[in-house]
Amino acid sequence: MKTAIVLFNLGGPDGPEAVKPFRVNLFSDKAIIRAPIFIRFWLSRLIAASSAKAAAANYELMGGKSPLLDLTQQQAKALEGELGDEVKTFIAMRYWHPFAKEAAQDVKAWNPDRILLLPLYPQFSTTTTGSSLTDWHEAAAAAGLAKPTTTLCCYFDDPDYVDSIAALVDRGIAEAKASLPPGVKLRLLFSAHGLPESIVTAGDPYQAQVEANTAAVMARLADKNVEHQVCYQSRATPQKWIGPSTIEAIEQAGRDQIAVLLVPIAFVSDHIETLVELDIENRELAAHHKVPGYFRATVPNADPAFIRALAGLTRRALAGTHGLCSHKNGRACGEKHKDCPWSRYRMGQNAA
Structure with a gap:
């Protein structure tokens, strides 16, 4: 059967002139800024403008654009292989080209027998996979694209995916310990993109899935004695966000005089939050607080083990009988997470 695999990702500006509209698109998303449309319209532009110079400078550090599309294309090609x-x-992509409407037109022109929607977000959140799903369904309807479609909602503790991440962390631990003076301990900081606390309280399963993802990786590490902490980065609005923040965790490491290995647990591709926020800004923060060693684990990008894990997830999803699946086939998170897509899927079944 001809199968179209649609990879969801955030997107990023492809040149200096795209930085502002990309950020406006991001902060205009009702899944992120949960306010009435007339407030969101002005607030998105205010947030984008308030840090426009800093954002432009950060993209300049990466050559004036995000590498995310190039890296996603490499993952896509490897997965096809x-x-x-x-x-x-x-x-x-959700906030910059190629948008879902462009992808939907391309899928329709290829005319597959079936479609798999595959997020490059291992953990489900209404602000990432959920937003991309809404965007895709609107784009597919507008394009007149009607094909049997399966959605993979999450794979945060899929064994093959976890093994691929654990191997990268093992490598990072070995390299860090080889560089540290004798007697200096190492702490793993599993850093994920943060969310406003109100979104999690409302039923978003993201934080629970990040923590489960971390626990699964820790269980597979070769070094069973290394300590770890989950933390959250990239706060963007004034609300209270889930914590502790990655900044707070680095500051605490300075007080504890312990080296840190940053593990970007919610990211499978390098982009501004790994290459600038973690590699440059937080490294400088660590030096300021006299952290005795600062290291970062590699993200998967097109790592062969990660691509094989995605391929396995794809095969199992397509072999199932549901339009919605997780790596566990059925629901992967607890009933208390009301914004899990399985809650809405069940509601749709009951309504039918």
């Missing part, structure tokens, strides 16, 4: 000739990948 694993899955064979009857599979074609398409990329649907």
Whole structure:
């Protein structure tokens, strides 16, 4: 069967002139700024303008654009290589080109027998996968694209995915310890993108899935004695966000005089939050607080083990009988998470 795999990702500006509109698109998303549209319209522009110079400077550090599309294209090509000739990948970015509407038109032109929606977000959040799903369904309807579609909602503790991450962390631990003076201990900081606390309280399963993802990786590490902490980065609005923040965790490491290995647990591709926020800004913060060693684990990008894990997830999802699946086939998070897509899927079944 001809199978279209649609990869969801955030997107990023492809040049200096795209930085502002990309950020306006990001902060205009009702899944992120949960305010009435007339407030969101002005607030998105205010937030984008308030740090416009800093954002532009940060993208300049990466050559004036985000590397995210290039890296996602590499992942897409590698995944096609694993899955064979009857599979074609398409990329649907949420906040910059190629948008879902462009991807939907391309999928329609290819005319597949079926579609798999595959987020490059291991943990489900209404602000990432949920937002991309809404965007895709609107784009597919506008394009007149009607094909049997399966959605993979999350894979945060899928064994093959976890093994691929654990291998990268093992490598990072070995390299860090080889660089540290004798007697200096190491702490893993599993850093994920943060969320306003109100979104989690409302039922978003993201924080619970990040913590479960971390626990699964820790259970597979070769070093069973290394200590760890989950923390959250990239606060962007004035609300109270889930914590502790990555900044707070680094400051605490300075007080404890312990080296840190940053593990970007919610990111599978390098972009501004790994290459600038973690590698430059937080490294400088660590030096300021006299952290005795600062290291970062590699993100998967097109790592072969990660691509094989995605291929396995794809095969199992397509072999299932549901339009919605997780790596566990059924629901992967607890009933208290009312914004898990399975809650809405069940509501739809009951309504039918």
